[in-house]
Amino acid sequence: MSSKKQFSTKVSHSELPRAVDDDVVDEMPALHPTVELEIQAKVDLNNPEAVGRGLTLAEEERLAAREWEIEQTRARWDRRQTSSREARTATAVEQSSIEATREFKKRAGCVNRWADPEESDPREQLTAEQLGVVNREAARMQSKLDAWSRAAISRRLAEDVADGNSMMSAVVGVFEEFQQAPGRVIPIAAVSEVSRREVSIEGTITQLWESSNAAIQQVGLIEDETGRTKVTVWEKSRQPAVREGERVTLRNVAKSWYGGRVSVAVTGWSDISFPAREAWWE
DSSP, rough: OOOOOOOOOOOOOGGGGOOOOTTTTOOOOOOOHHHHHHHHHHHHHHHHHGTTTOOHHHHHHHHOOOOHHHHHHOSSOOTTTOOEEEEEEHHHHHHHHHHHHHHHHHHHHHTTTGGGGSSOGGGGGGGGGHHHHHHHHHHHHHTTTSSSOHHHHHHHHHHHHHHHOHHHHHHHHHHHHTSSSSTOOOOOGGGOOOOEEEEEEEEEEEEEEOOOOEOOOEEEEEEEESSSEEEEEEEGGOOOOTTOOOEEEEEEEEEETTEEOOOOEEOOEEEEEHHHHHHHHO
């Protein structure tokens, strides 16, 4: 009986000869961090609270600043039930407005000395006789200028008289100035004399006629006790239609000239009201 010996052909990895050939490439190369990883590592090391949120140091600072701002906005310094914060704010704003108005008037005083708040009242510079005439004329003018107070009219008259103008010239000039002030309804005869591009008038529509221009909604004549003028209502103005014989008030209508005559046009910025219709509703 013969015996056979079995020899193992397995060789451990440690027993294998190491390759010394330079052409052999190591299958497990060394890993090196990228520049981005190094930067993020430094950020995480210096700012450990931001780790896990994926934020850089700059982003973390912006977030913290925003959270602080929200917290400060919600927090109120004065939390009392009887807080005077609103009253103090209103007082401060009012005082600031007063100071700004005063500064503006002081600058305006360079053009008109009566606008300077440090200038005394012009009525104090008149004689007793002149002041009596001024007050009498102011009362008479106030009955025709219902939008102006007697005190305002008398002061304006006193300014002209103190500047050396005659009483008659002051009365005529001040009356025309107040009558033709912006926003005031002026006589139709005064439309051509006003230097503004927009005026307000009131009168009766005496005539309407058809227009061949599709852009014109209505065209006709408006008349009051002083005169009459042509009025055009543009289609794009989207204003209510007027009727012949109806009294209307036209505010902020545009002036225009054609053939040496002045006329008015109702635009989208204008306003048409009907005193008779409003009186009926009352």
